[in-house]
Amino acid sequence: MNYRFTNARIVCPEGGERTGSLHVSDDAIVADGDGEAIDLGGKLLAPAIVDLGVFATDKAAFAKGGIARIGLMPDQSPVLDDPGIVQRAAAMGKPELWVHPIAAATKGLDGLDLAEMAIFAEAGARAVATGRRWIADSGVMRRVMGYARDCGLTLIIHAEDSGLTNGAVATEGETATRLGLPAAPAIAEALAVARDLALAEETGAAIHFRQVTTAGALDLIRRAKARGIAVTCGITPPHLYLSDIDISDYRTFARLSPPLRSEADRQAAREALGDGTIDVLCSGHDPRGPEEKRLPFADSAPGSAGAETLLALGLGLVRDEVVSIERLFALLSANPGRILGLDTGTLRPGKPADLIMVDPDSPWRISADAMAASAGNTPFDGLPVQGKVLQLWKGGVRIR
Amino acid sequence: MSASDHNPGAVLNGSEAFPHRHLTGIAGLQPHEITFLLDEAERWAQANRARQPSDHRLDGITQINAFFENSTRTLLSFEIAGKRLGADVVNMAVAQSSVKKGETLIDTAMTLNAMRSDVIVIRHSSSGAVQLIASKVDCPVLNAGDGWHEHPTQALLDALTIRRRRGSVHGQRVVICGDLMHSRVARSNILALTALSAEVRVVAPSTLMPPAIEAMGVTAFSDFDAALEGADVVMMLRLQNERMSGAFIPSTREYHLRYGLTPERLARAKEDALVMHPGPMNRGVEIASSVADHPERSAINEQVEMGVAVRMACLDILTRKARGVEGWA
Numbered sequence: 001m002n003y004r005f006t007n008a009r010i011v012c013p014e015g016g017e018r019t020g021s022l023h024v025s026d027d028a029i030v031a032d033g034d035g036e037a038i039d040l041g042g043k044l045l046a047p048a049i050v051d052l053g054v055f056a057t058d059k060a061a062f063a064k065g066g067i068a069r070i071g072l073m074p075d076q077s078p079v080l081d082d083p084g085i086v087q088r089a090a091a092m093g094k095p096e097l098w099v100h101p102i103a104a105a106t107k108g109l110d111g112l113d114l115a116e117m118a119i120f121a122e123a124g125a126r127a128v129a130t131g132r133r134w135i136a137d138s139g140v141m142r143r144v145m146g147y148a149r150d151c152g153l154t155l156i157i158h159a160e161d162s163g164l165t166n167g168a169v170a171t172e173g174e175t176a177t178r179l180g181l182p183a184a185p186a187i188a189e190a191l192a193v194a195r196d197l198a199l200a201e202e203t204g205a206a207i208h209f210r211q212v213t214t215a216g217a218l219d220l221i222r223r224a225k226a227r228g229i230a231v232t233c234g235i236t237p238p239h240l241y242l243s244d245i246d247i248s249d250y251r252t253f254a255r256l257s258p259p260l261r262s263e264a265d266r267q268a269a270r271e272a273l274g275d276g277t278i279d280v281l282c283s284g285h286d287p288r289g290p291e292e293k294r295l296p297f298a299d300s301a302p303g304s305a306g307a308e309t310l311l312a313l314g315l316g317l318v319r320d321e322v323v324s325i326e327r328l329f330a331l332l333s334a335n336p337g338r339i340l341g342l343d344t345g346t347l348r349p350g351k352p353a354d355l356i357m358v359d360p361d362s363p364w365r366i367s368a369d370a371m372a373a374s375a376g377n378t379p380f381d382g383l384p385v386q387g388k389v390l391q392l393w394k395g396g397v398r399i400r
Numbered sequence: 401m402s403a404s405d406h407n408p409g410a411v412l413n414g415s416e417a418f419p420h421r422h423l424t425g426i427a428g429l430q431p432h433e434i435t436f437l438l439d440e441a442e443r444w445a446q447a448n449r450a451r452q453p454s455d456h457r458l459d460g461i462t463q464i465n466a467f468f469e470n471s472t473r474t475l476l477s478f479e480i481a482g483k484r485l486g487a488d489v490v491n492m493a494v495a496q497s498s499v500k501k502g503e504t505l506i507d508t509a510m511t512l513n514a515m516r517s518d519v520i521v522i523r524h525s526s527s528g529a530v531q532l533i534a535s536k537v538d539c540p541v542l543n544a545g546d547g548w549h550e551h552p553t554q555a556l557l558d559a560l561t562i563r564r565r566r567g568s569v570h571g572q573r574v575v576i577c578g579d580l581m582h583s584r585v586a587r588s589n590i591l592a593l594t595a596l597s598a599e600v601r602v603v604a605p606s607t608l609m610p611p612a613i614e615a616m617g618v619t620a621f622s623d624f625d626a627a628l629e630g631a632d633v634v635m636m637l638r639l640q641n642e643r644m645s646g647a648f649i650p651s652t653r654e655y656h657l658r659y660g661l662t663p664e665r666l667a668r669a670k671e672d673a674l675v676m677h678p679g680p681m682n683r684g685v686e687i688a689s690s691v692a693d694h695p696e697r698s699a700i701n702e703q704v705e706m707g708v709a710v711r712m713a714c715l716d717i718l719t720r721k722a723r724g725v726e727g728w729a
Contacts, residue, residue, distance in 0.1 A: 172611040172612070173611060173612050174612040174615040174616075175614070176611070177610040177611055177612050177613055177616070178427070178530065178587070178615075178616065179527055179549060180527040180546075180547050180548030180549030180550070180584060180587055181527055181528075181547075181548070181549075182548075183611065185611070249531075250527070250528030250531060250532065286573075294532075295505065295506075296507055296524070296526030296527065296528050296529040296532055296547075297526070297527065297528045298526050298527060298528075299526055362566070367672070
């Protein structure tokens with residue numbers, strides 16, 4: 001089918017913003033053509049979101065959030081460390097949701113032995129990852145990076161020095177002290193980032209820190225980029241909107257990994273999002289039911305269901321003038337697509353017609369009870385936001 | 401004094417004096433509410449000393465002591481307090497191994513709730529667990545210690561002991577020394593004593609000092625001797641066995657060298673300074689026997705005595721609404 005989306009406010013991370021029409025022929029964006037006209041009435045037309053580093057294939061939540069592709073973390077049951085499992089993961093969401101598996105970088109994610117990265121890549125893996133954990137052994141990490149580089153795969157890293165974070169459920173500070181929670185110093189992140197940057201520089205590996213949340217670590221990455229090291233990094237909305245004060249009252253929906261940081265770190269993260277240090281805004285989607293969240297804080301599982309709030313919270317950053325609208329879609333679509341080696345994330349002719357139509361001003365209130373996700377564990381319960389996905393298209397087919 | 405003198409309606413402005421449904425911590429209490437609890441406990445302390453027969457105000461009230469963490473003294477203290485007021489006291493000792501984590505905690509809370517208990521006393525090893533249970537049950541909940549978070553009745557009994565022995569808490573220089581990091585006793589005491597305008601100094605090696613503790617209105621020291629200068633009260637914390645070797649302190653003898661309360665060290669405090677310890681003590685580690693047993697200076701046995709009085713006051717006050725006491729409905 002051919003379509004013409006007319007009267008659209010078109011936002012492309014590479015082409016900028018313009019008002020007019022976009023043409024689609026079959027599954028791709030084309031420069032010109034005819035076909036069924038769809039009048040968008042001035043609404044936003046943008047590349048569909050590529051959500052890099054999620055923990056569940058939660059189709060309903062991703063569709064509601066305008067997410068057409070996900071980079072699935074290897075921390076599944078079973079772990080993505082077998083070609084058959086990788087292949088099955090890659091196929092499980094089609095056609096509505098394209099799942100791009102991120103395979104385990106070490107066997108069983110145990111941080112000890114190299115996994116079969118080349119075989120996983122053949123099976124459809126788009127990157128490899130350390131999983132939810134950091135690889136503490138520097139010798140192992142050096143070999144993992146060298147081997148990932150040989151295989152042409154980006155290594156996705158969870159950056160927290162486990163010697164400092166072992167047993168911790170919060171960031172050291174007044175809140176954790178008052179609540180009597182085991183806490184780790186924020187420097188645990190900078191220490192991990194510093195080591196892995198040094199190893200990346202030496203091995204020539206391409207690395208991506210899935211979440212960087214502290215001023216110290218962001219500063220290291222800013223300087224590493226200036227030196228030309230192949231590093232990128234991401235963040236999720238909670239670390240841009242919330243700080244450790246939000247775990248007061250032991251709200252387990254605000255128990256995250258890495259934990260919420262100080263207000264100063266939150267401000268530094270917003271600044272780093274604005275100045276280009278941070279490359280990816282992702283949901284970290286990790287739905288957790290009451291059996292894992294309705295517990296004492298330290299006994300509960302970390303993580304939040306973020307897929308369907310990602311875009312609205314991202315648009316909030318545009319309204320707060322932290323980022324421009326083009327840059328928002330670089331963070332949500334183009335950059336994560338590039339890191340996964342996908343030919344998507346922009347509206348250039350020839351690219352797949354993965355599109356979202358958005359009413360950026362439409363108000364709604366985030367409600368844990370009304371979420372499409374398999375669990376409603378959002379730390380933003382009750383927050384009024386603006387921006388709704390009206391339509392989601394994947395490869396020229398309307399999904400929502 | 402007879403039991404009838406305890407009729408609260410005659411003396412107090414009813415629930416305005418203590419408008420809380422639960423006692424989950426000292427945090428959230430106003431200074432006058434803490435003083436109210438201490439005043440009430442003081443009356444029970446006098447009644448207990450006078451060996452008055454049991455009061456019967458909690459007749460027909462079911463008190464469940466649900467202890468998810470081992471305890472001997474606190475459990476006994478709550479049991480005696482309840483029984484002296486006539487309550488039917490049931491102890492539920494839940495070993496951490498059988499009811500560990502998961503939905504089980506909420507399930508247990510719902511079970512207790514379904515049994516129509518009138519007041520539940522809870523101890524649990526996770527910070528915030530008591531608050532979580534309190535949010536799920538219909539009756540008042542009393543925190544008997546949650547993780548590293550709070551142990552409010554301990555702080556109240558300590559404040560009462562200080563008030564009785566020093567005349568007032570206001571303006572007293574109180575030195576709290578030991579494993580502050582893992583201590584709910586320390587957190588509750590800091591909150592209660594600073595609310596009552598004491599000057600609180602905390603002392604620990606940096607490995608056992610909670611970060612940003614000064615934000616709670618205290619002065620932090622790593623040098624015990626310096627902290628002791630001019631102290632009115634020296635409160636020693638128990639060093640848990642599992643933290644005695646290696647990870648946090650090199651050895652008990654090194655700990656004793658730097659943080660043990662010896663007679664020589666105590667001489668730096670005021671001549672009549674009070675020595676306190678929440679028990680059970682490690683004699684020869686955090687406190688020398690001659691200090692712990694000092695007839696004038698040590699208030700350790702009085703702390704245990706005040707514990708019963710404070711818990712009687714809390715059980716009485718938290719059940720007033722359910723008992724339909726005038727002014728508390």
